[in-house]
Amino acid sequence: MSRTYQIRTYGCQMNVHDSERLAGLLEDAGYAPAAAGAIPDVVVFNTCAVRENADNRLYGNLGHLHPVKKEHPGMQIAVGGCLAQKDRGEIVKRAPWVDVVFGTHNIGSLPVLLERARHNNEAQVEILESLEVFPSTLPARRDSAYSGWVSISVGCNNTCTFCIVPSLRGREKDRRPGDVLAEVQALVDEGVLEVTLLGQNVNSYGVEFGDRYAFGKLLRSCGEIDGLERVRFTSPHPRDFTDDVIAAMAETPSVCHQLHMPLQSGSDRVLRAMRRSYRSERYLSILDKVRAAMPDAAITTDIIVGFPGETEEDFRATLDVVRAARFCGAFTFQYSKRPGTPAAVLDEQVPKAVVQERYERLVALQEEISWELNRDLVGRIVEVLVSEGEGRKDSETHRMSGRARDGRLVHFTPVGDAVDGQVRPGDVVHAVVTYGAPHHLVADGPLAAHRRTRSGDHWEAGVRPRTSGVSLGLPKFGRPPVEPAPTGGCAVR
Numbered sequence: 001m002s003r004t005y006q007i008r009t010y011g012c013q014m015n016v017h018d019s020e021r022l023a024g025l026l027e028d029a030g031y032a033p034a035a036a037g038a039i040p041d042v043v044v045f046n047t048c049a050v051r052e053n054a055d056n057r058l059y060g061n062l063g064h065l066h067p068v069k070k071e072h073p074g075m076q077i078a079v080g081g082c083l084a085q086k087d088r089g090e091i092v093k094r095a096p097w098v099d100v101v102f103g104t105h106n107i108g109s110l111p112v113l114l115e116r117a118r119h120n121n122e123a124q125v126e127i128l129e130s131l132e133v134f135p136s137t138l139p140a141r142r143d144s145a146y147s148g149w150v151s152i153s154v155g156c157n158n159t160c161t162f163c164i165v166p167s168l169r170g171r172e173k174d175r176r177p178g179d180v181l182a183e184v185q186a187l188v189d190e191g192v193l194e195v196t197l198l199g200q201n202v203n204s205y206g207v208e209f210g211d212r213y214a215f216g217k218l219l220r221s222c223g224e225i226d227g228l229e230r231v232r233f234t235s236p237h238p239r240d241f242t243d244d245v246i247a248a249m250a251e252t253p254s255v256c257h258q259l260h261m262p263l264q265s266g267s268d269r270v271l272r273a274m275r276r277s278y279r280s281e282r283y284l285s286i287l288d289k290v291r292a293a294m295p296d297a298a299i300t301t302d303i304i305v306g307f308p309g310e311t312e313e314d315f316r317a318t319l320d321v322v323r324a325a326r327f328c329g330a331f332t333f334q335y336s337k338r339p340g341t342p343a344a345v346l347d348e349q350v351p352k353a354v355v356q357e358r359y360e361r362l363v364a365l366q367e368e369i370s371w372e373l374n375r376d377l378v379g380r381i382v383e384v385l386v387s388e389g390e391g392r393k394d395s396e397t398h399r400m401s402g403r404a405r406d407g408r409l410v411h412f413t414p415v416g417d418a419v420d421g422q423v424r425p426g427d428v429v430h431a432v433v434t435y436g437a438p439h440h441l442v443a444d445g446p447l448a449a450h451r452r453t454r455s456g457d458h459w460e461a462g463v464r465p466r467t468s469g470v471s472l473g474l475p476k477f478g479r480p481p482v483e484p485a486p487t488g489g490c491a492v493r
């Protein structure tokens with residue numbers, strides 16, 4: 001019988017996608033996913049170093065697993081991801097029952113390291129300083145039948161002082177456009193309707209091969225792929241956001257009018273201290289251009305409150321930008337020191353109580369704006385790609401959930417004459433919005449349309465795309481799991 005595995009993922013969407021690759025690698029090496037509730041033979045922690053207490057959480061979890069491992073001889077524990085890249089050998093010193101530690105640059109080594117640890121009966125720690133192979137050349141077992149991540153770059157050449165990404169993920173490495181498009185095509189061939197292009201800074205895509213317009217061109221090329229209905233991307237950086245990308249978004253029908261544009265602060269003084277090279281005026285002017293080209297664009301952002309040295313005046317500047325920008329949503333963070341970042345050693349850390357008070361004011365303002373924008377949508381028809389696991393209360397409310405083209409979460413009742421058989425995750429419905437809440441829309445009337453899709457067929461049959469690392473054009477099928485995750489770095493989520 002094959003050995004079983006379980007992957008526990010923390011952090012950003014990069015990690016979620018890396019875990020899809022870890023699953024693909026392990027399955028290629030003969031492992032099988034552990035059944036729900038069963039004790040796996042191998043537990044892999046794919047860690048995140050962004051949160052201040054990330055290490056406490058990891059060592060707490062490793063501590064809980066120690067007695068389980070003692071009772072199950074042969075069980076192995078592996079730790080990878082950003083925290084492993086940062087803590088390296090420290091992990092096996094603090095938790096000597098860990099078998100394998102691998103970093104962000106060598107996820108492909110996991111099966112070999114597990115085997116070596118077993119054979120030598122000794123922990124294996126392997127951390128590389130730079131990328132061995134682009135992770136997308138590794139096999140991946142995809143979580144979703146209808147939506148897929150596609151990495152276009154890894155690492156980041158910026159030096160934002162609050163961010164750990166450059167030291168843990170290294171300098172930006174761009175993938176060739178042909179490889180990216182081959183992977184997108186492979187996913188679409190397997191029925192996937194939506195792809196999200198992933199990079200820490202998608203707008204600098206092309207810097208490595210000398211084409212500063214490469215990202216806009218990539219969006220347009222995605223638009224030529226038959227059957228690909230939705231293209232999203234995350235995260236752009238205001239510094240490198242160029243007009244050709246706005247034009248490509250507006251002129252390519254499959255590119256969704258959704259933009260997640262990290263602001264971080266509305267104070268130019270704080271932006272300077274963060275080493276973010278744009279200023280609030282430039283930031284707002286980009287939003288103006290985006291809205292001129294796409295009046296229906298839904299724009300979200302990330303904001304850090306309480307960066308070292310932030311004064312009340314700085315914070316008010318952030319509130320001013322938030323009022324002017326009219327984000328439909330914001331991921332708001334209270335600044336916390338991230339060991340290893342330049343900002344962690346700055347004087348003038350803002351007292352916790354002050355940060356909390358500012359944070360609450362910011363959240364209240366943003367909620368007011370989000371709610372107002374969502375209320376404006378009542379009565380409109382939205383196209384929803386039905387998803388799985390996004391509506392926590394769906395079973396109580398007899399609703400289903402999914403994402404509108406602009407990324408808004410929609411809870412709808414799957415009823416009405418338009419329903420063809422049964423609505424399934426992966427299908428597409430058109431629903432009339434009956435209520436706009438601050439963080440979601442509700443559509444409780446009969447559906448205006450329901451389209452059964454290949455994604456829905458695959459979801460129903462329990463099959464998921466599997467992209468092969470050897471030939472991106474030859475995907476195979478595997479089976480699901482889903483584990484959502486929060487943010488990291490430039491909030492690739």
Ligand code: SF4
Binds near residue numbers: 159491
């Ligand atoms: S915040 Fe984003 S742009 Fe800045 S260093 Fe981190 S990943 Fe790069």
